[in-house]
Amino acid sequence: MTAEYIPFNRPYSTGKEMVYAAETQRNYHLSGDGPFTKRCHRWIEEHTGCAKALLTHSCTSALDMAALLLDFERGDEVIMPSYTFVSTANAFVLRNAVPVFVDIREDTLNLDERLIEEAITTRTRAIVPVHYAGVSCEMDSIIAIARRHGLRIVEDAAQGIMAGYKNRALGSIGDLGSFSFHETKNIISGEGGSLLVRDAEFAQRAEILREKGTDRGRFFRGEVDKYTWQDVGSSFLPNEVTAAFLWAQLEEAQRITSERLAIWRRYHETLQPLEQQGLLRRPIVPTDCQHNGHMYYVLLAPEIDRQLVLDGLKQNGIGAVFHYVPLHSSPAGQRYGRAHGELALTTSLSQRLVRLPVWFGLSESQQQRVCETLTALVKR
Known part of the structure; x- marks a missing residue:
């Protein structure tokens, strides 16, 4: 099935x-x-x-x-x-x-x-x-x-x-x-x-x-x-x-935000062992910041092939995506803007980031499946 x-x-x-x-x-x-x-x-x-x-x-x-x-x-x-x-x-x-x-x-x-x-x-x-x-x-x-x-x-x-x-x-x-x-x-x-x-x-x-x-x-x-x-x-x-x-x-803004924060916290708790094993890094929220659960992303360890992870999630019926292609590396960014310095972190972190499903109504069992599938892929 x-x-x-x-x-x-x-x-x-x-x-x-x-x-x-x-x-x-x-x-x-x-x-x-x-x-x-x-x-x-x-x-x-x-x-x-x-x-x-x-x-x-x-x-x-x-x-x-x-x-x-x-x-x-x-x-x-x-x-x-x-x-x-x-x-x-x-x-x-x-x-x-x-x-x-x-x-x-x-x-x-x-x-x-x-x-x-x-x-x-x-x-x-x-x-x-x-x-x-x-x-x-x-x-x-x-x-x-x-x-x-x-x-x-x-x-x-x-x-x-x-x-x-x-x-x-x-x-x-x-x-x-x-x-x-x-x-x-x-x-x-x-x-x-x-x-x-x-x-x-x-x-x-x-x-x-x-x-x-x-x-x-x-x-x-x-x-x-x-x-x-x-x-x-x-x-x-x-x-x-x-x-x-x-x-x-x-x-319903407060209720929507509370639900998304609950989803965010479940991901954060479940994925802690993978961070401890050095396979990925979870989001960091400074103490002065009150976030809204908009997004849950992970930064894969540098040696892990992100495309293989994204393909594996897709093959298992999970919609996960990367995010921005840095503007300084784009044709229009080079034509109309300029980079100050090498932007090394922008380049390296953008290549390791994977966004996981987050939406109001995402169930605990669905999150568990996402986390189990991600775990199997990064350990492979």
């Missing part, structure tokens, strides 16, 4: 998503910024402490807005890790800035804050920390560096909703932040994201950029008698059906 397939990801539904989506039709409001969008904005603002939250089509769109808000000039530089999704760099390249790729830390796989300062030049304008796996970068150090050099901080917290650093919500610590609600994330709307604005100085302009460069939001609040083209911008707001789906998820 063939074992049941265990997918890498399975989008979770609370059961209310379609109920709320139908409500948007009854409200006769399907375009953006309706009642559900406003509820989502309030929830994000209240749960993160940011001055303003704005839903977007995706985290990519939120990063695009952040780059627009910072008014880059051609050749300005932005420091970021190479071990990240392409959107982190694309947003700034589209605004004529140059990504400067810095190596990652061995423990968290986050941007190594100790290497940032030596990468700063007269053209540096911003630092983009990426909170990998929902585990925070060392933000106090990054903030101190930014202040010393007059730089902006844009947090890529795509994986970071319901996670924190010293009990401050990720995405709300820097000048600007971004969330993703893609179906592979903890809280989802299929596609979707949010821009988080910490300081009021950016809030009004962010709203204008999101509404095609117009002050339409002020018009609907009765603050102006008509709305007109005020600035550059685009249509960054999602439709109300997407917001309704998201609202059903946000209502």
Whole structure:
């Protein structure tokens, strides 16, 4: 009998998503910024402490807005890790800035804050920390560096909703932040994201950029008698059906996070013997970081062939994957950005990483099968 397939990801539904989506039709409001969008904005603002939250089509769109808000000039530089999704760099390249790729830390796989300062030049304008796996970068150090050099901080917290650093919500610590609600994330709307604005100085302009460069939001609040083209911008707001789906998820955010953390802890406990035997390394979460169970990955010992392990998991009906191909090694990364140093850890760690299935509803027996299969493969 063939074992049941265990997918890498399975989008979770609370059961209310379609109920709320139908409500948007009854409200006769399907375009953006309706009642559900406003509820989502309030929830994000209240749960993160940011001055303003704005839903977007995706985290990519939120990063695009952040780059627009910072008014880059051609050749300005932005420091970021190479071990990240392409959107982190694309947003700034589209605004004529140059990504400067810095190596990652061995423990968290986050941007190594100790290497940032030596990468700063007269053209540096911003630092983009990426909170990998929902585990925070060392933000106090990054903030101190930014202040010393007059730089902006844009947090890529795509994986970071319901996670924190010293009990401050990720995405709300820097000048600007971004969330993703893609179906592979903890809280989802299929596609979707949010821009988080910490300081009021950016809030009004962010709203204008999101509404095609117009002050339409002020018009609907009765603050102006008509709305007109005020600035550059685009249509960054999602439709109300997407917001309704998201609202059903946000209502259950604590329960979803608790379930994912329980899954994360079961993996962590079960795989401890393999770490003790030197066959792999488990994730490391610094004491200042409150993570959200977004991802469980292992770093295989250097002598183990990752592709054989991935193939073996697949053959046994388990969906496991590697993650990013470092941007500095990509054709576009070499064309539009530059590496600061050799990025040796970025290269070596990215080649050893395996992500295991994590999704709401993953059973203990399914996890046990994943761990037993992984154990057999790495011991082979």
